[in-house]
Amino acid sequence: MLAEALRTAPDGLAEAFTLIDGLDDVLVHGLARIDEERAAALESFTAAFAGSPLADRVTDSIGKIIAGTVTDEHLAVLAGARAALTGAVHDALLGRLDEALGRSRPPWAAPAEPAGAGHLLAGGRSWLRELALAGWRGVDHELAGGGARAIQALLAEPAGRRAAVLLDGFAAELRSAAPVATLDRIPVRRWADLWTRAVLLSQDTFPGSGSLPADGRLLLLGVDLHEHPTVFRAQAHGLLEAPGGEVRLVRVSVAAAKVDTISGASAWRMLSAFPVFRQALAGQRTVEVSGMPLTAAGDLLWDESRAVPGEPADPFAVARVRLGGVTAPAVAPLDRHPAVIAEPVLLEGYTAGAESFELGGVTLAVDTDRLPEAGPITPALLAASTACLGLLRWDAGRWTVQPLAVQAVVRRKPVVAHTGDWALGPTEPKAAKAEAAAGTAVDVLRERAGRLLRK
Numbered sequence: 313m314l315a316e317a318l319r320t321a322p323d324g325l326a327e328a329f330t331l332i333d334g335l336d337d338v339l340v341h342g343l344a345r346i347d348e349e350r351a352a353a354l355e356s357f358t359a360a361f362a363g364s365p366l367a368d369r370v371t372d373s374i375g376k377i378i379a380g381t382v383t384d385e386h387l388a389v390l391a392g393a394r395a396a397l398t399g400a401v402h403d404a405l406l407g408r409l410d411e412a413l414g415r416s417r418p419p420w421a422a423p424a425e426p427a428g429a430g431h432l433l434a435g436g437r438s439w440l441r442e443l444a445l446a447g448w449r450g451v452d453h454e455l456a457g458g459g460a461r462a463i464q465a466l467l468a469e470p471a472g473r474r475a476a477v478l479l480d481g482f483a484a485e486l487r488s489a490a491p492v493a494t495l496d497r498i499p500v501r502r503w504a505d506l507w508t509r510a511v512l513l514s515q516d517t518f519p520g521s522g523s524l525p526a527d528g529r530l531l532l533l534g535v536d537l538h539e540h541p542t543v544f545r546a547q548a549h550g551l552l553e554a555p556g557g558e559v560r561l562v563r564v565s566v567a568a569a570k571v572d573t574i575s576g577a578s579a580w581r582m583l584s585a586f587p588v589f590r591q592a593l594a595g596q597r598t599v600e601v602s603g604m605p606l607t608a609a610g611d612l613l614w615d616e617s618r619a620v621p622g623e624p625a626d627p628f629a630v631a632r633v634r635l636g637g638v639t640a641p642a643v644a645p646l647d648r649h650p651a652v653i654a655e656p657v658l659l660e661g662y663t664a665g666a667e668s669f670e671l672g673g674v675t676l677a678v679d680t681d682r683l684p685e686a687g688p689i690t691p692a693l694l695a696a697s698t699a700c701l702g703l704l705r706w707d708a709g710r711w712t713v714q715p716l717a718v719q720a721v722v723r724r725k726p727v728v729a730h731t732g733d734w735a736l737g738p739t740e741p742k743a744a745k746a747e748a749a750a751g752t753a754v755d756v757l758r759e760r761a762g763r764l765l766r767k
Contacts, residue, residue, distance in 0.1 A: 314657070315672025317412035318711045322404035328397055329709075331357050335394055336504040342447025343382050351378050357393070366393055384437045387444055391511035394504070399648030405706055409655055410640065415561075417640040422522050422608045429472030430516040435462025436479050437514045440507060443486075448503055449493045456486035475513040482506045505649065512646060523613060526606035528554040529622065530562070530599040531630045532592055533656050534701050534716025535732040537684035541572035544579040544686075548593065548732070549656045549703065549716070551634055552601070552612065560639045561656065562612045564589070576685040577738045588619045593732030598622035610641025627717055627730065631658040631701055654703040659713065662700075666691035669700070669713065677712040679705065687731035688740055689715055696720040696727075 334353030341350060354374050361370045366389075373389035376382075410417055439459030446455055459479060466476035485503070489495055512518060532550040539545075545567035552562045566589055568582035583590060592599050600620040605613040635658055643652075663670035668677050683689055694700075694715060701717040717730040738744040 313412040315674045317408045318671070318674045318676060322401075322408060325401060325404065328360075328401050331360050332394065332397055332501075332504075335390075336500050338447075339444060339504050339507065340448045340498060340500055342445055342450050343377055344380075344445040345447065346378055354378055360397065361393060364396075366396060382441065382445060384441060387437075387441055387511055388515060391508045394508050395512060395646070395648070398505075398508075398650065399645070402643070402648045402650050402653065405650055406643070406653055406655075409653075409704065413655070413657065414637045415640045416637075418642050420608065420642040420645060422642075422644075424517045429466060429469045429475070432462070432465045432469055432472050433475065433514045433516065435459070436466060436475060436510070438462070439479075440511050440514065443507065448498050448500070451486050451490055451492040453487065453490045456483060456490045459483050475510070478506070478510050478513060482510055505651070509646060518646065523605035523607045525603040526552060526554070526612065527602050527604075528552050528600075530564070530592075530601050530612070530619075531625055531627075531634065532564075532596075532599070532732075533627045533631055533635070534703075534730060535593055535735075536654070536682075536703065536714065536716065537686050537731060539575065539579060539684065539686070542569060544568055544570050544574075544582050546583060546589070546593070546732070546735075548589075549654075551630065551638060552606070553634075558639060559634055560610070561641060562606065562610050564612045564614050566614050577734050577744075579686050580735055580737070583735075586614065586616060588616050588621055589614060590735040591621055593730070594735040596624055596627060596730070598625045608642055609644045609647065627701055628658070628699060628719060628728075631656075650706040653706045654714070656716075657702060657704050657713070659700045659702065660698070664695055664697045666695040677710060679707070679712045679714045682714045684731055686734060688729045688733050688738075689718060689731060693718055693720050693722070693727065693729055696722055 334350075335357050338346065338350045338353060346354070354377065358371050358374045361367045369389050370393045373386040377386050377390065406417075436459060439462055442455060442458060443451065460483070463476055463479050463483060466472035466479065482503075485506075486492070492498060530550050530552055532548050535546050535548040537544075537546055545565060547563055547565040549561070549563055552560045554560065566583055566586045568585070570579060570582045574582065580590065588599060591597065598621075600622050601612070602618050602620075604615055604618045607613065635656065640655075659669060659671060659676075661671070662676075666678070667680060668675050670676075678694055680691055680694070683691070697718040697720040699719040700713065700715050702713040702715045705712050705714055715731075717728070720727045720729070733739055
């Protein structure tokens with residue numbers, strides 16, 4: 313069933329992306345310069361919502377935008393309509409995947425909550441409106457930096473940091489590309505996605521997540537490593553066995569600030585505040601959690617004081633026995649986007665290659681760009697693999713798999729590799745030597761930082 317779900321696209325997918333592309337093209341040229349072609353694209357977008365609860369508001373807002381009146385409210389409706397359309401694509405793709413994998417998934421039920429920084433969000437909305445009016449081709453250095461004051465104010469307010477971090481990252485991309493009119497290629501969909509999410513996060517209320525204390529045994533399947541020049545994050549995917557017997561898919565994320573000279577295996581050293589988490593990954597061990605907050609979106613908010621290391625547990629054995637038919641978390645409204653899909657799966661019985669797997673007559677691309685330098689999995693291991701634990705993702709109109717662990721046969725010997733194997737240090741001699749040299753730099757930087765803080 314999985315191969316069939318990967319082979320065929322849901323009905324209406326191409327039409328939905330055509331509408332999204334039409335709106336995104338309008339944002340390239342700017343809402344202040346809407347010609348007949350782009351007005352027709354907006355009218356087609358409006359027609360897609362006929363008969364929906366958003367129909368009247370979308371029709372009114374887009375009609376006024378075409379007529380030349382652009383307010384914050386109109387942009388909120390435009391962003392909400394675009395998010396609803398990408399959300400429908402997300403739901404169609406994920407629904408087919410859940411059906412093929414036998415997973416149940418509850419609907420989102422968390423209430424909306426106030427943003428907590430309403431008086432500061434207005435500055436962000438003003439900058440986003442200026443961007444939409446000018447369009448991406450109209451972004452110069454002055455406009456790209458126009459939101460700096462609002463962003464700094466939001467960063468100083470804890471309740472506004474979620475929106476602030478997104479706005480700050482978006483502004484940095486625009487500044488690095490300015491003047492955008494000189495670019496050969498504009499990241500049209502990416503910037504439209506960022507703008508849409510920023511507009512929605514800049515409203516006075518947005519969907520809350522909330523959390524409840526959770527108890528049980530955590531069985532980690534694998535870890536997705538995210539390395540940025542100034543941040544290193546490990547996001548583990550696993551199963552939480554509750555005392556009542558329910559098994560739920562969960563995510564656990566820990567992160568630490570770093571400098572860009574610290575990379576690869578040495579980045580694990582920055583997570584020294586999370587010894588239980590690192591031990592569980594490196595030793596493939598279970599973790600007993602007690603009263604640890606679990607959000608409606610399936611994020612276990614890691615607290616080392618509420619985690620106790622358990623017995624060894626082979627992630628492949630766990631996946632074969634427990635992964636089928638688990639309860640998947642509800643998806644937060646702002647995360648209903650095809651690019652956010654990352655579903656843990658166990659793949660077996662495929663014909664392996666370094667860049668793709670042949671599974672049931674379907675060629676499934678392997679996302680080798682996501683293989684981390686801080687782990688031991690290589691394209692050569694993938695080509696020799698017989699089983700793969702990974703994340704199914706939707707990227708550029710096709711399904712891909714991001715490997716988190718592989719079982720392979722190398723020189724007639726079985727080999728198992730996980731992205732978290734080096735959480736306590738590299739086990740491969742060459743990588744261990746390089747990490748030891750880099751580790752000296754980490755220790756020096758820590759010592760200097762400590763000296764500065766003591767002054």
